[in-house]
Amino acid sequence: MKILGISAFYHDSAAAIIQDGKILAAAQEERFTRKKHDPSFPSNAVSFCLEYAGEELNDLDAIVFYDKPLLKFERLLETYYAFAPQGIRSFIRAIPVWLKEKMFLKRLIYEELAKVGPFNKKRVKLLFPEHHLSHAASAFYPSPHEEAAIITVDGVGEWSTASICHGKGKDISILKELQFPHSIGLLYSAFTYFLGFRVNSGEYKLMGLAPYGHPDSEEVREYIRMIKKELVELKEDGSVWLNQSYFNYATGLRMVKDKKWEALFGFPKRKAEAPLEQKHCNLGMAIQKITEEAVINMAREAKRLTGSHNLCMAGGVALNCVANGKLQEVGIFDKLFIQPAAGDAGGALGGALAAHHIYFDQERTPAHPERDAMQGAYLGPEFSELDIEASARRNKARFTKIEDFSALCDEVALVIEEGKAVGWFQGRMEFGPRALGARSILGDARNPEMQKKLNLKIKYRESFRPFAPSVLAEECDQYFDHQGSSPYMLLVKPVKEERRTELPEGYHDFDLKEKLYYQRSDVPAITHIDFSARIQTVHKDTNPQYWELIDAFQRRTGTGLLVNTSFNVRGEPIVCTPDDAYRCFMRTEMDYLVMGNYLFKKTKQPDWKEKSNWKEEFVLD
Amino acid sequence: MDFLKDLFKFLMQRKKFWLMPIIFILLVLGVLIVIGGGSAIAPFIYTLF
Numbered sequence: 001m002k003i004l005g006i007s008a009f010y011h012d013s014a015a016a017i018i019q020d021g022k023i024l025a026a027a028q029e030e031r032f033t034r035k036k037h038d039p040s041f042p043s044n045a046v047s048f049c050l051e052y053a054g055e056e057l058n059d060l061d062a063i064v065f066y067d068k069p070l071l072k073f074e075r076l077l078e079t080y081y082a083f084a085p086q087g088i089r090s091f092i093r094a095i096p097v098w099l100k101e102k103m104f105l106k107r108l109i110y111e112e113l114a115k116v117g118p119f120n121k122k123r124v125k126l127l128f129p130e131h132h133l134s135h136a137a138s139a140f141y142p143s144p145h146e147e148a149a150i151i152t153v154d155g156v157g158e159w160s161t162a163s164i165c166h167g168k169g170k171d172i173s174i175l176k177e178l179q180f181p182h183s184i185g186l187l188y189s190a191f192t193y194f195l196g197f198r199v200n201s202g203e204y205k206l207m208g209l210a211p212y213g214h215p216d217s218e219e220v221r222e223y224i225r226m227i228k229k230e231l232v233e234l235k236e237d238g239s240v241w242l243n244q245s246y247f248n249y250a251t252g253l254r255m256v257k258d259k260k261w262e263a264l265f266g267f268p269k270r271k272a273e274a275p276l277e278q279k280h281c282n283l284g285m286a287i288q289k290i291t292e293e294a295v296i297n298m299a300r301e302a303k304r305l306t307g308s309h310n311l312c313m314a315g316g317v318a319l320n321c322v323a324n325g326k327l328q329e330v331g332i333f334d335k336l337f338i339q340p341a342a343g344d345a346g347g348a349l350g351g352a353l354a355a356h357h358i359y360f361d362q363e364r365t366p367a368h369p370e371r372d373a374m375q376g377a378y379l380g381p382e383f384s385e386l387d388i389e390a391s392a393r394r395n396k397a398r399f400t401k402i403e404d405f406s407a408l409c410d411e412v413a414l415v416i417e418e419g420k421a422v423g424w425f426q427g428r429m430e431f432g433p434r435a436l437g438a439r440s441i442l443g444d445a446r447n448p449e450m451q452k453k454l455n456l457k458i459k460y461r462e463s464f465r466p467f468a469p470s471v472l473a474e475e476c477d478q479y480f481d482h483q484g485s486s487p488y489m490l491l492v493k494p495v496k497e498e499r500r501t502e503l504p505e506g507y508h509d510f511d512l513k514e515k516l517y518y519q520r521s522d523v524p525a526i527t528h529i530d531f532s533a534r535i536q537t538v539h540k541d542t543n544p545q546y547w548e549l550i551d552a553f554q555r556r557t558g559t560g561l562l563v564n565t566s567f568n569v570r571g572e573p574i575v576c577t578p579d580d581a582y583r584c585f586m587r588t589e590m591d592y593l594v595m596g597n598y599l600f601k602k603t604k605q606p607d608w609k610e611k612s613n614w615k616e617e618f619v620l621d
Numbered sequence: 622m623d624f625l626k627d628l629f630k631f632l633m634q635r636k637k638f639w640l641m642p643i644i645f646i647l648l649v650l651g652v653l654i655v656i657g658g659g660s661a662i663a664p665f666i667y668t669l670f
Binding site for chain 1: 623624627628631635637640643644647648650
């Protein structure tokens with residue numbers, strides 16, 4: 001049985017294909033179109049999935065769209081009705097979009113599929129599971145658990161903004177739902193907006209900013225008190241109630257009522273790219289703590305309702321790896337699995353899996369009691385030696401081919417030790433927002449200049465942004481207070497006490513830059529301001545090449561850990577093809593590029609000439 | 622026609638008959654928009670809709 005899943009038309013379009021319940025391929029459309037968070041129909045991703053599976057559209061048993069458009073339309077109408085006459089302006093602007101496109105989504109999907117290849121709509125079923133069921137399915141079915149509690153949390157699907165479910169074998173039962181307009185995801189997005197970041201893409205920046213808040217300050221405590229008093233009521237069962245008199249997203253064109261927020265917090269909405277002040281960091285810390293509290297409350301309720309020892313999570317809020325780390329520390333559940341493509345892209349995969357196990361009633365047996373079925377999230381396209389050589393010729397690039405991969409790893413480990421930044425392009429591209437060693441930029445975590453170099457000279461992004469470590473799975477407890485694995489970079493854990501340096505007096509009163517450049521541990525490039533790190537454990541069985549490189553680095557330096565950041569610049573989707581990788585390599589101050597067994601040294605490359613200012617290609621996120 | 626069938630089934634299943642007149646008016650409005658060739662650009666900062 002072959003099923004294609006699709007998510008599209010909102011943000012992060014994607015496609016995934018499964019055969020008899022096994023995940024064959026999955027990819028986000030943005031990687032092909034080079035438009036970050038591309039919401040358009042994922043024609044390229046669908047073509048890739050079909051090609052990988054060796055199938056045509058007419059061979060499929062079903063095509064699954066990840067949510068129910070009519071139910072969403074119902075929510076839209078009822079929300080306007082409930083808030084009327086407020087929201088008339090946004091109503092007038094929104095309705096044409098629906099009448100022209102979104103109400104006729106089925107027809108639109110048929111038309112787009114027919115452009116991909118021969119397609120007979122009478123032969124292939126088109127199914128529409130609910131948004132949060134797609135998320136729940138994406139978390140539970142690939143997990144190693146026969147039985148588990150499931151939590152999904154995001155901005156909003158149709159009506160639901162969060163759900164608690166129970167997965168058993170092939171069945172998922174929905175036990176509890178939180179409905180629009182009350183939403184933990186939208187609350188976090190509202191603060192993302194107020195603090196001057198882009199909604200739907202800047203949430204992770206807010207998460208990175210939060211630790212710059214002063215943890216013991218009266219201001220943070222006061223913000224938490226104000227938020228709980230005026231904006232949100234946190235209930236014990238994990239649900240939230242948002243005071244709509246402060247928010248504008250239900251019927252307006254902005255997330256919040258700016259004037260009311262300004263009066264509440266005592267400062268105006270931060271403009272995009274404006275300097276960050278301590279009050280912004282403190283407010284970020286306050287909302288992060290509140291989010292953690294809500295997620296932990298929800299997990300307690302999930303435990304109470306299911307009695308399970310295992311938890312699976314998905315939805316955009318499940319990408320909040322700081323909250324995930326805290327949730328694991330609290331120890332409500334013994335085992336935690338988080339879908340690596342937890343956002344809407346993962347809905348494509350979840351929709352397909354839900355159709356297989358629920359609609360077609362197919363049995364499910366977890367592949368392995370300890371290992372999930374995501375195959376390390378390496379589910380995207382890969383490129384052969386021929387492809388890499390052809391790309392190199394097109395670009396007139398100069399390279400060395402090192403046949404022996406171990407020798408290549410030794411060479412790369414040496415240049416990383418010398419402080420060089422290396423683009424690492426190997427095997428199948430990752431599915432989900434994180435680069436996990438297939439499309440990554442790597443550096444030496446011990447190098448005190450590495451964070452600055454990567455942020456300012458290679459990624460061209462804000463200096464406060466932290467970097468994550470990739471650590472050999474076997475070595476993880478040498479560096480972090482973490483037992484077990486974290487293959488998808490979805491858990492933030494503390495750097496071990498003995499690796500930290502003592503903080504100087506008055507550290508919390510330092511300004512942002514002083515704090516940033518203070519050497520906090522013997523692996524400073526990956527130690528965030530609060531001694532935390534977003535860990536990726538690297539496993540020999542899921543990514544042998546990356547494991548071998550870090551192992552080579554460890555043999556040379558004694559440190560089994562590297563800085564890993566996604567292979568892109570700010571505002572650009574992660575690279576997909578060898579051409580994308582070479583272009584990004586040449587545009588930035590990256591020193592080396594490794595694609596397969598091919599090594600490209602920057603100083604040996606011909607001059608890179610661009611007709612236009614390439615930075616204008618990408619909308620800053 | 623497919624769409625009208627789906628819509629009718631949906632309203633029956635959800636027992637939301639009170640939405641029918643609103644949807645009817647919207648469809649008329651929609652025809653006018655299509656005839657008028659008005660723009661349908663999503664105005665939102667957050668893709669809630």
